[in-house]
Amino acid sequence: MENKDSQNEKLEFDSRIDLSPLQNAVEQVKSEIGKVIIGQERMIELLIISILANGHSLIEGVPGVAKTVTAKLLAKTMSVDFSRIQFTPDLMPSDILGTSVFNVKTSEFEFKKGPLFSNIILIDEINRAPAKTQAALFEAMAERQITIDGHRYEMTPPFLVFATQNPIEQEGTYRLPEAQLDRFLFKIDVDYPSLDEEVQILERKHEQKKEVVEEIVNSILSAKEIAQYQNLIKEIVVEKNLLSYIASIVNNTRHNANLYLGASPRASIALLDASKALAAMKGRDFITPDDIKTVAAPILSHRIMLTPEREMEGLTSDQVVNQIVESIEIPR
Known part of the structure; x- marks a missing residue:
């Protein structure tokens, strides 16, 4: 009798939130991107999580x-406005935010919105623009609004920034300040494809002939559906001991001998939101320690700073994060 009751409780537990539409949409998005992109599953999954968690x-x-290409194709799977901005050393804040222009007919200044006023923003080589242009993104990324000439302009949801940067070429670049890095939900490290994947890339490129890759990707999600799924993520169940687990991981970064700078409470919130999104993508209405461990490195690695000694020894931020996660007892 007890077994039967527990089975009924499990059935009720499993059906608290209907996640099948979200799961189907995610699989369709992955399928559309897979028409063009070979491999890079981790990057694609993290980008989808960032959309569901409403993070940059x-x-x-x-x-x-x-x-x-992946960021552009992901934007193509959504029926929303898309804007691409190429950052350069001479780019000014007004070039991305917009500027007030004097209208001769009305004898008044009119605000002409810049390319940042869109839904999905792809910023290429974000570290090539000077600090004042990077700083122009702060308010928009954190508060989804821009204040210019005393007027506040709300960004139309969804508002998501996908930014790229090259870790090798440093000439003519400006390092992103910690305050700006902290506003990114994820820092996604993209590696080279494997040998087999590279062969598949060549085969597909050879077969495509004159086909335009952007045209073979279809739109799957509307702005309304994205908002619905983002709200659905908030309903994911989180046990109190897992909240303590997240807090312990982040707190450890502030007292770790290998680190000069630890993560802020914004990192704790990011771990919570991303874990919820990952759980939903897997069809669960509750998060597990594995969800937290999966997203820990891309959330924390860009929010911490190694001590000079550890950096000289060749230790990486990812390695420190993994050490921290493994050192903390998993809640039962």
């Missing part, structure tokens, strides 16, 4: 590993 992503990798 910084994509880092050498040129030619499909950072920009």
Whole structure:
């Protein structure tokens, strides 16, 4: 009798939130992107998580590993406005935010919106623009609004920034300040494809002939559906001991001997939101410690700073994050 009751409770537990539409939409998005992109499953999954968790992503990798193409194709799967901005050393804040222009007919200034006023923003080589232009993104990324000439302009949801940068070429670049890095939900490191994947890339390129890759990707999600799924993520169940687990991981970064700078409470919230999105993508209405461990490195690695001694020894931020996660007891 007890077994039967527990089975009934499990059935009720499993059906608290209907996640099948979200799961189907995610699989369709992956399928559409897969028409063009070979491999890079981790980057694609993290970008989808960032959309569901309503967070921005910084994509880092050498040129030619499909950072920009993947972000463009992901935007193409959504029926929303898309804007691409190429950051350069001479780019001014007004070039992305917009500027007030004097209207001779009305004898008044009119605000002409810049390319940042869109839904999905792809910023190419974000570290090539000077600090004042990067700082122009702060308010928009954190508060989804822009204040210019005393007027506040709300960004139309969804508002997501996908930014790319090259970790190798440093000439003519400006390092992103910690305050700006902290506003990115993820820092996604993109590696080279495997040998088999590269062979598939060549085969597909050879078969495509004159086909335009952007035209073979279909739109799957509307702005309304994205908002619905983002709200659905908030309903994912989180046990109190898992909240303590997240807090313990982040707190450890502030007292770790290998680190000069630890993560802020914004990192704790990011771990919570991203874990919820990952759980939903897997069809669960509750998060597990594995969800938290999966998203820990891309959330924390860009929010911490190694001590000079550890950096000289060749230790990486990812390695420190993994050490921290493994050192903390998993809640039962």
